[in-house]
């Protein structure tokens with residue numbers, strides 16, 4: 001389809017050149033019988049392809065993206081002075097990136113038990129404002145050191161390069177703090193019917209302040225305006241076979257057809273006085289705020305109405321960073337966020353160089369800094385502007401704002417797991433029998449190849465959450481083991497039998 005569109009725009013072929021603009025002679029197109037080192041066109045073509053791959057993101061690598069806008073739908077000026085939210089009807093251009101975790105580029109979107117990302121970059125007049133969300137409202141852990149450990153347990157074994165569900169369940173039993181999020185991921189909420197039908201949550205508690213300097217504490221949510229819908233396990237395994245790129249295709253086609261995906265931006269709010277009264281840690285990303293403790297305010301909506309022209313330039317090279325906030329919105333004070341402050345810069349410097357914000361898609365409307373040089377692009381590098389701050393030559397100066405809180409919260413968090421939250425999830429969120437069984441079927445599928453002692457520990461953990469959950473899991477797994485008889489050819493290839501280090 002895209003190929004035919006191109007042909008329509010380009011009725012006759014254009015002249016081919018090298019990257020430095022010299023026309024390419026037809027004899028340069030093939031090497032046969034010639035010394036190709038004397039053929040800069042061939043040399044450049046091979047070299048460029050060989051060196052074209054930059055590192056992918058370590059997490060959420062496979063993705064799609066689109067442009068659109070954010071529109072304010074309610075007056076929220078009592079909570080924040082951020083100009084992006086300053087009046088009802090105001091629109092701000094937006095880039096969205098939608099991604100799937102735990103899989104590499106090229107793998108199937110329907111790979112079981114993955115998280116999905118939905119991030120928005122709002123190009124505001126006060127700088128880029130990025131909100132990064134995942135499709136589940138609680139996070140796997142609150143201690144940033146677990147970033148590495150969690151990923152390692154879910155990644156292929158470093159020796160064999162084979163995924164090992166034993167290490168995944170082992171991680172959960174050794175870090176019960178991650179159980180609640182895993183229950184969400186195993187449940188229907190882990191398998192939305194494409195990005196358009198999923199909600200997403202930035203999870204941290206941000207401090208907002210208004211023009212009078214009053215603070216509020218908020219959690220943002222992106223709520224799909226199409227209504228949440230999920231795939232059944234049968235549907236997803238059937239689709240995985242014939243359309244591994246379904247999530248990506250669905251977004252592209254819906255925008256091309258004028259069915260623009262959209263999400264409401266809501267925020268759950270606690271005032272400063274609420275904060276001193278609650279009996280839970282409102283900054284703990286592994287827990288939900290209990291119903292009845294907060295008010296929900298609608299802020300606006302995101303609409304995606306334009307596909308990108310170049311995936312590499314506009315999606316792969318996009319750099320979303322949770323520290324990209326604007327005046328009126330302060331950094332969340334929790335420990336996990338502090339871990340993220342380091343990680344995104346490092347990852348983006350590693351894959352894009354030291355000037356990621358000078359790459360077209362990341363450029364804010366306005367930026368004046370004292371940084372100079374670095375890996376390309378350097379653009380005009382501020383021309384002849386003075387290159388050190390606090391100078392006598394009218395170099396850029398910082399702004400002043402009397403309403404910005406002078407003190408920010410400094411919090412110390414407990415290292416406890418919210419198993420009561422897991423019980424509430426099992427009994428209240430997966431409320432019906434069918435919902436419970438679906439989650440347990442998923443857990444049992446993953447557990448089929450898990451080493452016995454780890455299963456025992458996992459069952460003990462589930463028992464400490466809810467007896468019924470543990471009993472159903474044991475029964476479902478037993479039943480599944482009885483039912484699954486591998487055909488001979490698969491048995492011959494069974495990794496357990498081939499791997500002398502593993503036993504069941």
Ligand code: HEM
Nearest residue numbers: 057060097117132133134144147202203320339343347348
């Ligand atoms: C210690 C905690 C965390 C660390 C160290 C971490 C680190 C990272 C890194 C290094 C990237 C790749 C960035 C890039 O190269 O562009 C990334 C991407 C991402 N992270 Fe995190 N992360 C953490 C927690 C979270 C949380 C709590 C959320 C959700 C609320 C989240 C959502 C995302 C999303 C959606 C992306 C993909 C962004 C895109 O589409 O480019 N992360 N994370």
